[in-house]
Amino acid sequence: MNRTLTIVKTAFQADQMGGISLPQVALAGRSNVGKSSLINCLAGRRQLAKTSATPGKTRSLNFYEVAPLAYCLVDLPGYGYARCSKAERDKWAELIGLYLRGNDLLRGVAVLLDCRLEPQQNDLTLTGYLQHLRLPIMAVLTKADKCSQKERAQRQRQWGDLLGGGEPPLVFSSKTGLGREALWRRLDALAGVNGADAAATAPGEP
Template sequence: MNRTIELVKTIYEIKQLEDFPEVQIALAGRSNVGKSSLVNKLAGRKKLAKISSKPGKTRSLNYYRVDPDGFYLVDLPGYGYAKCSKTERAKWANLIEAYMKNNHQLRAVAVLLDSRLEPQKLDIELTSYLKSIGIPVIPILTKSDKPKQRERAKLQNQWKDILQQEKAPLCFSSKTGMGEDKLWELFAEYATP
């Protein structure tokens, strides 16, 4: 299937939030985990989402419309970036919480996890929070072309245990395309009404 991804709306403040009638899947993860690279890989375009060597580039909610499927991927600001002020981090947290609260079109959150790192406290807290408010988690191990297969499998099992899910997290690489087709299948599963 030929899909197109287009940036439709960028939201910086709670008062800008609006109800979209279409289904949404949010993308969440630590700063520098590869959210923008994932969006660009899925879109088949290098510069749709801004990529920076400095973490914390995404400071807004970015709504990407996926056609012909008709759902939105909503890129959330990265978390865990220490070089911005506490005020700024609190503002992002409030914006994300306001977005998730009572959003009946939000079907799942794809949580991007760095495949080169052991499970991180902030990632565990986020996945626990999502589960506590009843939002399904789609765990994705990014940069999966970097570690050896054995290391990836170990990390997949660790996350499977932490998340108490039947399926292990999906391994994805924006560099090689590893897991891209499977990721589209997962998104379609959640996006289908």
């Protein structure tokens, strides 16, 4: 089925995060892991999410509504490489923490991980924190076009073991579109919606 993404809210501080009552799936990852490119690939649009050669440009929580399935993807600020002061990094961390903790609308977090790299400490810290909060985690291995099949399988095993089983991490490439439809299906499932049912009942469709 065709899905559309529309940005409906940008939050730079806690009091700007409310006002949306839809189920939500957060997107989290390092500053250079390719979150903006992934969003653009999902949307089929090049400039929906701004990309930059300088990591760390996303400094807000960006809410994208998924139609016709009525849930939101929430792009969190990246971590690891942002060129800014410690005070500003701490501010982002506080904002992300406020969003993640006690959020009844949050159904889970898609954690984006660079397929080319061994598990990094800040990724392990994030996944450990999410496990502590008992939030469902979906691992997505980005930039898979830059890895061999053997390297992809190795990284899937590593992260599968670290995250304790369940569905294996999904390999994805925003450049080639590898894994795009599978990612949409997993996001739909994590949000608790059924894409097949929505496609069958969408207005104007036979």
